[in-house]
Amino acid sequence: xxxPFLDMxxxxxxxGATVALNxxxxxxxxxxxxxxxxxxxxxxxxxxxxxxxVYPPDDGAILLDMHSYQPHDPLEAxxxxxxxxYQELTLVPHLTVEENILLGQEPTTLGxxxxxxxxxxxxxxxxxxxxxxxxxxxxxxELSISERQIVEIARSLTMGCxxxxxxxxxxxxxxxxxxxxxxxxxxxxxxxxxxVYISHFxxxxxxVAERVTVLRDGEVMGIRDVRSVRLEDIVRLMVGREVNxxxxxxxxxxxxxxxxxxxxxxxxxxxxxxxxLHQGEVLGIAGLVGAGxxxxxxxxxxxxxxxxxxxxxxxxxxxxxxxxxxxxxxGFLSENRKDEGLTLQMNLADNVTMTNxxxxxxxxxxxxxxxxxxxxxxxxxxxxxxxxxxQRVGDISGGNQQKIALARLLERDVDVLxxxxxxxxxxxxxxxxxxxxxxxxxxxxxxxxxPSKAILMTSSYLPELLGVCDRIAVMCLGRLGPAxxxxxxxxxILMREATGQExxx
Numbered sequence: 001x002x003x004p005f006l007d008m009x010x011x012x013x014x015x016g017a018t019v020a021l022n023x024x025x026x027x028x029x030x031x032x033x034x035x036x037x038x039x040x041x042x043x044x045x046x047x048x049x050x051x052x053x054v055y056p057p058d059d060g061a062i063l064l065d066m067h068s069y070q071p072h073d074p075l076e077a078x079x080x081x082x083x084x085x086y087q088e089l090t091l092v093p094h095l096t097v098e099e100n101i102l103l104g105q106e107p108t109t110l111g112x113x114x115x116x117x118x119x120x121x122x123x124x125x126x127x128x129x130x131x132x133x134x135x136x137x138x139x140x141x142e143l144s145i146s147e148r149q150i151v152e153i154a155r156s157l158t159m160g161c162x163x164x165x166x167x168x169x170x171x172x173x174x175x176x177x178x179x180x181x182x183x184x185x186x187x188x189x190x191x192x193x194x195x196v197y198i199s200h201f202x203x204x205x206x207x208v209a210e211r212v213t214v215l216r217d218g219e220v221m222g223i224r225d226v227r228s229v230r231l232e233d234i235v236r237l238m239v240g241r242e243v244n245x246x247x248x249x250x251x252x253x254x255x256x257x258x259x260x261x262x263x264x265x266x267x268x269x270x271x272x273x274x275x276x277l278h279q280g281e282v283l284g285i286a287g288l289v290g291a292g293x294x295x296x297x298x299x300x301x302x303x304x305x306x307x308x309x310x311x312x313x314x315x316x317x318x319x320x321x322x323x324x325x326x327x328x329x330x331g332f333l334s335e336n337r338k339d340e341g342l343t344l345q346m347n348l349a350d351n352v353t354m355t356n357x358x359x360x361x362x363x364x365x366x367x368x369x370x371x372x373x374x375x376x377x378x379x380x381x382x383x384x385x386x387x388x389x390x391q392r393v394g395d396i397s398g399g400n401q402q403k404i405a406l407a408r409l410l411e412r413d414v415d416v417l418x419x420x421x422x423x424x425x426x427x428x429x430x431x432x433x434x435x436x437x438x439x440x441x442x443x444x445x446x447x448x449x450x451p452s453k454a455i456l457m458t459s460s461y462l463p464e465l466l467g468v469c470d471r472i473a474v475m476c477l478g479r480l481g482p483a484x485x486x487x488x489x490x491x492x493i494l495m496r497e498a499t500g501q502e503x504x505x
Contacts, residue, residue, distance in 0.1 A: 005064070009060055010023050013218075021218045024218070032211070037205060039427040046218075153188075164195050165196040166198065246467065266306065280451075297418045331412055331418065385400050402425075435464075438457075
């Protein structure tokens with residue numbers, strides 16, 4: 001009988017009154033890629049933190065290669081054979097590739113680091129991953145994101161890891177680098193490693209995994225063979241209900257122009273961008289990572305300086321500061337919610353009302369009761385899963401943090417929303433809710449008497465752009481192409497233009 005290499009049985013974990021895991025069973029065989037999916041807060045991170053030695057389980061047992069496994073910290077977990085490849089990489093940028101790969105485990109001769117042996121081991125690990133072209137003497141800071149991931153994986157391999165956990169590994173990768181990563185994972189699988197793959201992109205799960213385990217509210221809802229399960233069935237297991245019409249698209253009536261840019265250029269990017277955004281429409285910006293999409297939104301909002309070109313927002317012409325943009329009716333949602341989008345140490349009410357404080361007090365004093373009432377309104381409207389307006393935002397799951405960042409724009413009641421990767425790193429149910437919000441803001445049939453909003457959004461996920469937007473423009477190497485109706489576009493066309501293969505970019 002073949003035994004699983006990783007066998008987690010009856011894992012329980014509680015944080016105060018919150019039950020994070022309730023009797024979870026999870027097994028992965030050698031030479032298998034097993035996907036772990038679920039909404040934010042379903043228990044995926046807690047289960048993996050127990051596996052990697054961050055948390056001890058309250059109850060249950062773990063076997064690794066049929067031996068008892070109880071790591072006291074992440075270092076012991078790696079030494080026992082479990083490696084974690086996180087979404088946020090843990091490399092030291094100023095050190096070289098080989099120094100990062102052997103960090104903390106450098107071979108020595110007479111008490112001195114044996115540089116020759118370090119290089120040989122590092123190059124061997126890179127060759128094992130099918131990437132001998134990466135120069136082991138290059139500083140990590142000079143590598144691309146995908147190359148840094150290879151270095152991270154190589155570091156785990158040199159420690160003898162036989163089980164690897166990939167946590168949202170493609171969230172910052174373009175399609176080409178994603179495919180290269182999948183080739184590496186396939187090679188590791190063929191070498192007999194047990195691989196756990198965590199992703200909110202269910203299409204990726206179909207491409208890379210053999211089995212999928214679905215968690216909901218700390219319990220296993222099902223284990224399915226990927227080849228015989230539909231995406232809709234996985235989604236239903238994740239959220240406990242049908243997610244009907246993932247991309248709602250109500251009647252929209254394009255109104256007056258509210259944002260116009262002409263030949264806009266930043267210090268580095270964008271190189272040249274022109275577009276016209278109307279009231280009552282969603283205009284998407286497609287492009288590869290590094291194409292300049294984020295920089296375009298930052299220049300428009302005043303976070304980055306303008307090198308040349310023109311910005312017109314309503315009656316206001318020219319570059320401006322973020323504060324003035326808020327006053328002009330423009331709101332910006334950063335792709336980096338933890339560092340730029342939210343103040344994690346503050347509570348939900350403070351974050352939601354931060355740009356509108358003059359509505360909640362006088363003479364420099366804030367009335368908390370009013371703040372809490374405003375926050376509670378958005379908690380209910382956006383279905384934010386939290387303990388209430390006074391909960392610290394840093395203790396709330398990623399998908400709900402994203403809703404809080406969006407609630408700040410809605411509380412300010414801006415007319416133009418600049419949304420940079422609005423659904424990055426959040427689960428299917430949270431995505432569906434944000435799509436509903438976007439649709440309701442731009443719908444001409446809205447029950448609200450207020451005029452429709454205008455939304456300019458970027459996304460690396462092409463099905464999202466095609467499903468949500470009215471028009472899409474493609475950015476390639478800092479240059480923005482013309483915006484065209486979604487009816488004229490598909491994923492293949494967008495990808496060809498994003499890689500500069502057509503479209504005159």
